[in-house]
Amino acid sequence: MVSEFDTTVPGTKASDGFAVAVIGIACRLPGAPDPATFWRNLSQGTESLTEPPTGRWDVDEFYDADRNAPGKTNARRGGYLDGIDRFDPAFFGISPREAAAMDPQQRLVLELSWEALEDSRIVPATLRGSRTGVFVGAIWDDYATLLYRHGPQSIGRHTVTGLHRSIIANRVSYTLGFHGPSLAIDTAQSSSLVSVHLAYESLRRGESALALAGGVNLNIVPESTVGAAKFGGLSPDGRCHTFDARANGYARGEGAGLVVLKPLSQAIADGDRIHCVIRGSAMNNDGTTDGLTVPGRATQEAVIRQALQRSGVTAEEVQYVELHGTGTPLGDPIEAAALSAAIGSAHPDGHPLVVGSAKTNIGHLEGAAGIAGLLKAILSIKHRELPPSLNFETPNPAIPLDELNLRVQTGLSEWPRPDRPLIAGVSSFGMGGTNAHVVLEEAPAVVAVEVVADAGVGSGSVGVVPWVVSGRSEAAVRAQAARLVERVSADVGVGVGDVGWSLAVSRARFGHRAVIVGAGREELLAGAGALSRGEGAGHVVSGVERPAGGMAFLFAGQGSQRVGMGRGLYASFPVFAEAFDAVGEAFEGLLGLPLADVVGEGVVDETAFTQPGLFALEVALFRLWESWGVVPDFVAGHSVGELAAAHV
Incomplete structure (x- = not known):
């Protein structure tokens, strides 16, 4: 029997004939409210590390250069998000009182679930009742610490559901009506990549037809940072010096990311846009090592080999690996040795395995670290470029890169072998020894289907194009129009007909609506601009959906x-x-x-x-x-x- 994958690009067939397409992505990361900004920061070598934003805690009160000082942290800097208190509960049908009791990690994952589905060109309402799974890595309960400071009188009817970690995933399933598996995963720092692995396996078994997977991490109170300092993990200078001789720990980071996954054969049949393909994944645990939190070299090597075997990929085919790469004196040499044994040693002389770590840009996102690294690898494949790994000058003496046949990516460049399929690995390791590795490949070639479009829809020349926007309020419609102007103005290559199609077909329709009609780019942008300012325009129609009646x-x-x-x-x-x-x-x-x-x-x-x-x-x-x-x-x-x- 001929496999359905035999018609795709050579090399996209996993060892058992199964692979998963990444059809949607969304993120909120330090300095990057979306994937496009994240890629821009990565490609430009931007470091997005700062002191805690106003309103978190007074860093002067909790800082001491001596990490052993009681109640103090020896690090001032980290990767932070702005406005984690901002949330529109009415959009999701949540009361203001319940929203205030919800861990901001729940709120953030709800928002990103919606954004990731929109990036997949899926209207969320169409998935209600479907076998869509939700897998979210999360390891901290900072919001609970913040609430309990106010004593038992602060506990209310929404406290349990607002703070329980399982609800981070369950609330997405409840709000959007998903019937697939729904779980929060805690394997320490590997949680979010383990979530991707579990989602992949759920799709393989047919338990899920579609899956959202990723992780979230918010550093809301100083206690968790003080704990990380006492553990000995933090870098005093607030930077990750991955594989560098200066490696002295990591900077804490926060944020979240999600991917939307679908079996590759189904994604191709549905005509989905595919960001890249997950060829396979694996997870294991270090078992007994020299200490509870001491990594195991042999088991890290084993999980990489197992992921390659499941993917049907040889070690020599892997061109890049996104490291766990925390920048710790103990962890980095162990990871380098394991990676060399599993992949680097298979590369011919003169063609070392290229490695890097997003932690040098945004810090260690702990429970969301793996998804941040996965998103970096996805974007690197999509843009066919490898961005620099920062803070690398002199190799750690315990990491002889030449002997290990590894090379740290220090600038923006094309892939080592762009003429071959772009294949990357992503590693993530938990402090308790749970390891995960995922193998990615560029999306398969798709035969272009010629669509004869109305003049002006495809070409933008003549003809009339509608742009449809909606929201739960008039203010929301204006905000959507403003974002539309910003997005289209920033990309002169985007077709106005493509924008119109996406707005009409792949976006949810809410009660407050407007239609901008125009014969070309300038007219449409002018109408959207007028709508965003609340001004009238002859080619803009707005109104409110009637609650009853049919068509x-x-x-x-x-x-x-x-x-x-x-x-x-x-x-x-x-x-x-x-x-x-x-x-x-x-x-x-x-x-x-x-x-x-x-x-x-x-x-x-x-x-x-x-x-x-x-x-x-x-x-x-x-x-x-x-x-x-x-x-x-x-x-x-x-x-x-x-x-x-x-x-x-």
């Missing part, structure tokens, strides 16, 4: 015909043409003329030709609207229109 299609009867009716639609939209031709085939031999000739000539006004012509036109029009997702609640017709209504 009806009325099919006209004889007398509405005209010569050449439907000619432009037939030439522009294949769906219309196919439906029209299907009716034409049914009338073949009955009219004395092909149906296409009937509507194009004066005979269309003769009753014997009028009625078949109108019937064909109306059926084709219905199929065209139907292809756009516009389906009526009622149909009615007059004269021959009754027949068309009954037929459709």
Whole structure:
């Protein structure tokens, strides 16, 4: 039997014929509110580490250069997010009182779940009742610490659900109506990559049809930072010097990231945009080592080898590995040795394995560290470039890079072998010994399907294009319009027709709505700008959805015909043409003329030709609207229109 993967790019077939497509991504990371900004920061070598933002805690009060000083931390800097207190509960149907009791980690994962599905071009409501799984890594309970400072009187009816870590995943499933597995995972610092591994396995078993996977980490109170300092993990200078001789610990980071995963065969069949492919993954545990938190070299090597074996990938094919790379004097040499044994040693002389770590840019996101590294690898594959790993000058004496056949990526460059499939590994290790490794490959080549579009929709030249925006309030609609202006203005290459299609088809529709209509880029941007400012414009229509009523299609009867009716639609939209031709085939031999000739000539006004012509036109029009997702609640017709209504 021929595998469904045999038609894709050579090398995209996993050892057991199963692979997973990454069809959506979303993140909120230090200095990066979205994946596009994260990539820009990575490619430009930006370090996004600062002192705690105003409102967290007074760093002067808790800092002491002596990490052993009671109640103090020896690090001032880390990777932080702005505005973690900001949340729109009404958007998710949550009361303000319950929202205040919710751990901000829950709120952030809810927001990113929505954004990741939008990036997948999936309207969340269409997944209600589906076997969509949610797998989220999370390890800290800082918000609980903050609340309990105020004593038992601060505990209310929403406290348990607001603080329980399992609800980080469960609330997504509840809010969006998912019926697949839903769980929070805590394997310490490897939690979020383990979540991706578990999601992959759930898809493999058919337990999930779609999965959201990732992790979240927020450093809200000083206690957890003081704990990390006492553990001995923090870098006094607030930087990660991965594989460098200066390695002295890590900077704490916070943030979250999610990926949307679907079996590759299904993603290809559905025509999804594929960011990259997960070929395989593996996890294990170090077992007994020289100490509870001492990494195991042999088991790190083993988990990488197992992931490669499951992926059907050879070590020599792997061009880049995103390291766990914390920048600790103990962990870095162990990881380097394990990686060399599993992959580096298989590379020929002169072609060392390239490595790097996002922790040098954004700090160690602990429970979300693995997903941050995975997103970096995904973006590196998507952009076909490798960004620099920062803070590397002189190799750690315990890491002889030449002997290990490893090379730290120190600048922005193309991949070592861009002529070959781009394949990367991502590692993440927990302090309790739970290790995970994921193997990624570039998306398979897709045969382009030529779509004949209306002039102006595809080319942006002439014709009219609608941009549809909606929100739960008038202010939300204006904010959406402002973001639309910002996004389109920043990318002169984006087609206005593509934007219109995405807004109409792949976005949820809320009660407050507006439509901007324009014949070109400038007119559409001007209308969106006016809408964002609350100003009136002739080509902008806004209003509020009526709470009741349905939509009806009325099919006209004889007398509405005209010569050449439907000619432009037939030439522009294949769906219309196919439906029209299907009716034409049914009338073949009955009219004395092909149906296409009937509507194009004066005979269309003769009753014997009028009625078949109108019937064909109306059926084709219905199929065209139907292809756009516009389906009526009622149909009615007059004269021959009754027949068309009954037929459709």
